[in-house]
Amino acid sequence: MPNQSTTQSVQAIRTMIVRHKRWDIIFSIVGLFAMLGGLLTLVALIVGMAIDGLPRISWNFFTSFPSRHADKAGILSAWVGTTLVMMVTVLSAVPLGVAAGIYLEEYASKNWMTDLIEINVTNLAGVPSIVYGLLALGLFVYQLDFGQSVLTAGLTLAILILPIVIVATREAVRSIPGTIREGAFALGATKWQTVSQHVLPYSTAGILTGVIIALSRAIGETAPLITIGALTYIAFLPDSPFKGEFPYVSFDWLSSAFTVMPIQMFNWVSRPQEAFHYNAAAAGLVLIVMTLIMNALAIYIRYHFRKRIKW
Amino acid sequence: MSENITANAMGLLKSEAKSLNFYYGEYQALKNINLAVAEKRITALIGPSGCGKSTFLRCFNRMHDLYPGNRYDGEIMLYPDDVNILHAKIDPIEVRMRIGMVFQKPNPFPKTVYENVAYGLRVRGISNRRKLDEKVEKALRGAALWNEVKDRLTSLAFNLSGGQQQRLCIARALATDPEMMLFDEPTSALDPIATASIEELIAQLKEQVTILIVTHNMQQAARVSDYTAFMHMGEVVEFSDTNTIFTNPAQKRTEDYITGRYG
Numbered sequence: 231m232p233n234q235s236t237t238q239s240v241q242a243i244r245t246m247i248v249r250h251k252r253w254d255i256i257f258s259i260v261g262l263f264a265m266l267g268g269l270l271t272l273v274a275l276i277v278g279m280a281i282d283g284l285p286r287i288s289w290n291f292f293t294s295f296p297s298r299h300a301d302k303a304g305i306l307s308a309w310v311g312t313t314l315v316m317m318v319t320v321l322s323a324v325p326l327g328v329a330a331g332i333y334l335e336e337y338a339s340k341n342w343m344t345d346l347i348e349i350n351v352t353n354l355a356g357v358p359s360i361v362y363g364l365l366a367l368g369l370f371v372y373q374l375d376f377g378q379s380v381l382t383a384g385l386t387l388a389i390l391i392l393p394i395v396i397v398a399t400r401e402a403v404r405s406i407p408g409t410i411r412e413g414a415f416a417l418g419a420t421k422w423q424t425v426s427q428h429v430l431p432y433s434t435a436g437i438l439t440g441v442i443i444a445l446s447r448a449i450g451e452t453a454p455l456i457t458i459g460a461l462t463y464i465a466f467l468p469d470s471p472f473k474g475e476f477p478y479v480s481f482d483w484l485s486s487a488f489t490v491m492p493i494q495m496f497n498w499v500s501r502p503q504e505a506f507h508y509n510a511a512a513a514g515l516v517l518i519v520m521t522l523i524m525n526a527l528a529i530y531i532r533y534h535f536r537k538r539i540k541w
Numbered sequence: 542m543s544e545n546i547t548a549n550a551m552g553l554l555k556s557e558a559k560s561l562n563f564y565y566g567e568y569q570a571l572k573n574i575n576l577a578v579a580e581k582r583i584t585a586l587i588g589p590s591g592c593g594k595s596t597f598l599r600c601f602n603r604m605h606d607l608y609p610g611n612r613y614d615g616e617i618m619l620y621p622d623d624v625n626i627l628h629a630k631i632d633p634i635e636v637r638m639r640i641g642m643v644f645q646k647p648n649p650f651p652k653t654v655y656e657n658v659a660y661g662l663r664v665r666g667i668s669n670r671r672k673l674d675e676k677v678e679k680a681l682r683g684a685a686l687w688n689e690v691k692d693r694l695t696s697l698a699f700n701l702s703g704g705q706q707q708r709l710c711i712a713r714a715l716a717t718d719p720e721m722m723l724f725d726e727p728t729s730a731l732d733p734i735a736t737a738s739i740e741e742l743i744a745q746l747k748e749q750v751t752i753l754i755v756t757h758n759m760q761q762a763a764r765v766s767d768y769t770a771f772m773h774m775g776e777v778v779e780f781s782d783t784n785t786i787f788t789n790p791a792q793k794r795t796e797d798y799i800t801g802r803y804g
């Protein structure tokens with residue numbers, strides 16, 4: 231009776247499928263809990279911080295120096311410090327990192343040396359940041375005598391993110407199809423013309439995205455800056471980079487002492503009075519918003535350029 | 542090979558490969574190739590996939606110099622100045638400025654239509670707007686694209702259709718008035734209608750420029766070319782005027798290929 235045996239085997243297949251599918255169900259439950267566990271902790275943290283910090287956020291909070299009175303204290307020196315340090319970081323890490331990435335990808339001949347460098351650059355991205363702080367203390371503070379200054383801090387964070395910028399540049403450059411390069415070469419372009427007029431412009435989005443992600447890492451760094459001697463209490467601003475009279479710019483701010491947002495937070499958290507903890511939460515919120523804005527910018531840039539360039 | 546058409550029988554030559562061997566590292570991709578390219582004629586390279594057509598074509602603009610480990614041996618003469626363009630003393634950039642190339646897949650730059658065509662001119666240091674305008678228009682007309690794009694010169698090249706993109710790449714190569722143009726299967730990524738328009742264009746171009754074209758479409762070779770070389774396993778098996786190759790091939794291997802017995 232062929233019909234019955236068919237029915238039987240279909241029945242067997244069905245029970246088997248049900249048995250196999252149990253694992254789908256089990257995993258989707260386990261996975262859901264894993265995800266919720268991670269996400270809820272994060273949400274709880276941020277919400278907790280918002281509840282503590284939000285009431286402290288006001289115009290005065292941004293325009294006041296730290297103070298012994300928690301309700302008068304603000305983050306003026308911290309956000310100005312963070313901004314100036316980040317400026318130094320960007321201006322030094324981006325040209326260096328992009329040049330190194332382009333050199334490795336487009337110019338260097340591929341041999342064991344470049345392989346070695348590649349492996350090391352990738353590994354450097356994972357070195358604990360305090361190690362960079364130690365390196366910078368020896369190099370910038372003692373050897374080069376830059377002092378415990380904005381310049382030293384910016385350069386320290388620049389070394390810290392240099393590997394990320396190099397890797398991002400290489401990846402962006404590598405994603406440009408070889409046929410585009412060949413198209414330029416076939417018209418008689420030199421290597422430099424090909425790089426500067428094609429490779430670099432077309433990989434800008436990828437590089438920028440990498441740079442911004444690197445910066446949002448650097449902006450929260452505390453350990454290496456404490457290592458090089460950032461102050462935790464600063465009630466003055468560095469000299470202004472822009473001047474009313476000729477030559478209109480000044481570089482004195484580079485050698486100024488400084489503090490940054492995460493260090494200001496650290497300072498407040500370590501005070502016994504609870505009122506200062508609310509200040510720390512408020513500063514934390516500001517820092518998170520700064521990072522979020524940077525990440526949003528990275529996403530926007532990527533999206534914007536994707537629309538223009540399709541390979 | 543004695544059956545091959547001799548250079549003497551071909552009239553004015555633009556270029557000539559003599560005892561050309563080519564190596565990708567250890568691997569010899571071209572074996573003792575002798576082939577003459579007639580001035581202002583279309584020479585087609587046909588043969589099964591992997592036989593070395595692209596490799597041979599890319600010797601003519603020294604494309605292989607871009608990658609390490611590649612080695613030429615032998616000569617490719619360029620006339621009328623009688624220079625061996627493979628000679629180590631000749632800068633590949635000089636060769637590429639004289640000999641243009643159109644690739645298998647349209648590869649416009651992610652720039653505007655205008656900037657794509659102007660690029661070769663800019664590389665040559667031309668920046669005068671009037672001169673650029675004039676040359677860009679001439680090149681686009683030459684590539685039968687002007688009427689379609691004259692109102693969107695500033696729009697991105699990616700917005701054009703595949704066939705238009707390929708004609709844009711032809712215009713880009715034409716803009717600098719090359720002496721010779723290399724085409725590597727220029728229609729293999731296109732639909733039949735776009736293919737027909739490109740073929741027609743190539744047929745017209747031979748009035749102004751010498752053309753060497755790789756195709757694995759035999760009808761295409763038969764339709765557009767004056768001379769055809771059949772390549773197999775890195776060698777030129779047979780080279781003759783196109784009519785002879787397709788109606789009365791001397792070699793068994795050629796006949797097998799064009800009658801579709803392999804490849």
Ligand SMILES: Nc1ncnc2c1ncn2[C@@H]1O[C@H](COP(=O)(O)OP(=O)(O)O)[C@@H](O)[C@H]1O
Pocket residue numbers: 565568570588589590591592593594595596597
């Ligand atoms: N970059 C390369 N390195 C090593 N071998 C290659 C390279 N490019 C092509 N080849 C080999 O050379 C031979 C000829 O390739 P190609 O000229 O691309 O053939 P065709 O264009 O006729 O299809 C093939 O065997 C191919 O595998």
Ligand SMILES: [Mg+2]
Pocket residue numbers: 594595596
């Ligand atoms: Mg090919």
